[in-house]
Amino acid sequence: MAWPSSCSLELRRRAVRMVAEVLGDHPAEPAALKAVAQKPGAGTAEALSKWVRQDQTGSGRRPTAKPRLAPDHRDLCRSRTGSEIDGVRR
Template sequence: MASPSSHPVELRKRAVRMVVEVRGDHPNESAALKAVAQKLGIGSAETLRNWVKRDEIDFGRRPGTTTEESVQIKAMKKGIAELKRANDISNTTAKRSAELSPS
């Protein structure tokens, strides 16, 4: 997953709204993205394209993994890793106990 944006959330939301509003005023989406990025001082139209794509996914207008689902997946992966470590410790302890106990 990408690192957190250095741009404030409100700027990102505003930029996405602006792209949606001005799409019809430009020959294509790239031109709209470039115009809004320049107007708001966003370094790259590609950054803005990613924000628009993320917004479309989060609101179900485009297929993909939503931000909320990504957070849940990350938490589940962390939980699984913790369970694996606990299981490994338990297995190692049981093995050592078996090796040390007299037969």
């Protein structure tokens, strides 16, 4: 279970909006996160990054789950010996 945030939900939403607003002024997202994090009360760049990812996931702009492996690939990934992989038991 995650620890409760010391920042209010409104502060987190405002910080996420600020990152979206300044994103065009910076070459990459990490630079925008650092710029917003320097403002008083905005939180750390790490916290901002987490909040932005959560917002993107919640709004459907970022996938929520990792893609699943195909069944034949899963079988190869399981711990087996080399002789079992090619189908011949020695």
